[in-house]
Amino acid sequence: MAKQEQVLHLRQILNRPISLLFLLLALFLLLGVFLPWPESSSLFSFSNRVTSSSSSLESKWRDYSLSQAAKFVAKNGTVIVCAVSSPFLPFLNNWLISISRQKHQDKVLVIAEDYATLYKVNAKWPGHAVLVPPALDSKTAHSFGSQGFFNFTARRPQHLLQILELGYNVMYNDVDMVWLQDPFKYLEGSHDAYFTDDMPQIKPLNHSHDLPPFGQYGGTYMCSCFIFLRPTNGAKLLMKKWIEELQTQAWSESNRFKANDQPAFNLALQKTVHEVDLYLLSQVAFPTGGLYFKNETWVKETKGKHVIVHNNYIIGYENKMKRFQEYGLWLVDDHAFESPLGNLQ
Template sequence: MPTSCTIAMKRTNLMYRMCSRSITRSLVIFLLILLAIGLVMTGMLETIASRRYLNSDHLPPRKSRIQPVSDEPPPKTVVLTTTNSAFLDLTENWLYSIQSCGVWPNITVIAEDRAAYEALRKMKFNIHVTLADQLSTADNLLFDTPEYKRFVNKRADYILALLHNGYDVLFSDVDTYWVKNPFPYFEEGYDIFTQADQLPPLPQVLCAGFVFYKATGQTLKFVRTWITRMAIKKQKLPDQVVLNQLIMKCMKNKNGVKVKVLDPNLFVSGQFYFNDDWRSKNPHVQPVMLHNNWVIGHDVKVQRFKKIGMWSIK
């Protein structure tokens, strides 16, 4: 027969096992509770971060929720533009054109006045809107005026800031219209891709309003030089003039930044496409992008787009 001591020991062991099981169950429940709390907190933090990001006025921009249906741009690419209140309708038309061509990249719009900033944030596009540090005019800008030069000459600084963060940058004026996805045309082997504004036999002029900058060492060096040259020029020249001077020098010397001039029948200047005679002689041309330039004034640009059925605002 078991002694009272043996019975006591068995009872103790049984109680110990029961207690251990209870502690284990409690510990498991406690860990599950901690895990649940962690998941909830993570979700809350992500929500807070998301809201902060959506309300952020700082670069870099967020990724689009719209999935492109054709060739995607590289993941670290930003489409950049600047605008003001006078050009908000052209900006909206530009955004509609991108939406309709089957690609929606990361898009950052820099507003050069507060009214434009507030209006852009209310637009129903998945874009990142930021307010310029030094505000410009909200009025209509006329080509080659001092205010116009101050406005456009800020663009290189914005481009450089993104390149420094490792982003490839497609700078696009808001008076362009995207018909197709342009990204497949930016092949490897070049640092900069630019639209031609004027073609031989006339002197070639490259456009600063549609340029793809790859985040290479040569591109960074080039853009820094571009900014420096604009700053030291006694006579304030538009960014495009200085850009052409530097690119032509690089192409002539065959060193430094590697520049690809985009096919002018695919990336078409306003000098050609909005000319009825030119279009009748070139019916085969199916542009990827057309630029509503070579004309001065907001209203004329709008009428041009409407005339050829490329005005998407009702």
């Protein structure tokens, strides 16, 4: 009889599925309120930590000042500076490999022209990138002669003057360069400013280190892409005059190949030549691209004497890269591990 009662009771329970469902749901809700799932809690906590960490990292570098950055990288009172926007990060890496081979990479400060560059460089190499507001448009690699190129290069003397005012020697390089030797060995004496000639005409090996006489167009043609400055009154005067000359220029389609920082730099040199101790670097050691890449005979005759090769006298990002590749100077593909930034892909 007892067994029949148990069977009857079981049938009554099975006939009440809705009541059981509500009971289970209620139990589930109570557990959810008082005992939250540990997996869910950990997931939300981790997500918040990642977001907070990323935000904190960006805030740190957004607030990083030029004076802090220069102090961090300066070695023996010297800072090596370049200015880069994100499309040119592969060229930055190529340049850094060549500097690392000369053991000077720790002195490098990358002036990022956009936040993408600032964060990417500092994520790989903390402290070696700084952004001096305002940030520029980083969507395209600015071509020579474009308004973007003018806006980019016109900021150069302001950056250099700021570093000089902080009391450091500063060496400026464009990143379409490759170091083959240590350039510091060629900075003879204690002059205010050192620079290179951008003309491809061959000079004697023992040419004068004075500012060359004005050419047929009434001026000089020195390159503004490699400059070494000491924190002297003369070097600061040169930078201030360069800034003044740039302020008188305005970019337009009609003068787009003249509206860049180099003509203004030459005017500043000419107007301060009697007040600033200037030094023209050796042409054979610091050849312009118009000579190195276009005079094979000269390159063979002067082999072993080249210090920095400048990939100018050619327009276009892809064209520059291709020429470096053809001359065995594109180092990124096989030697990225030698750069402090590693593989940027």
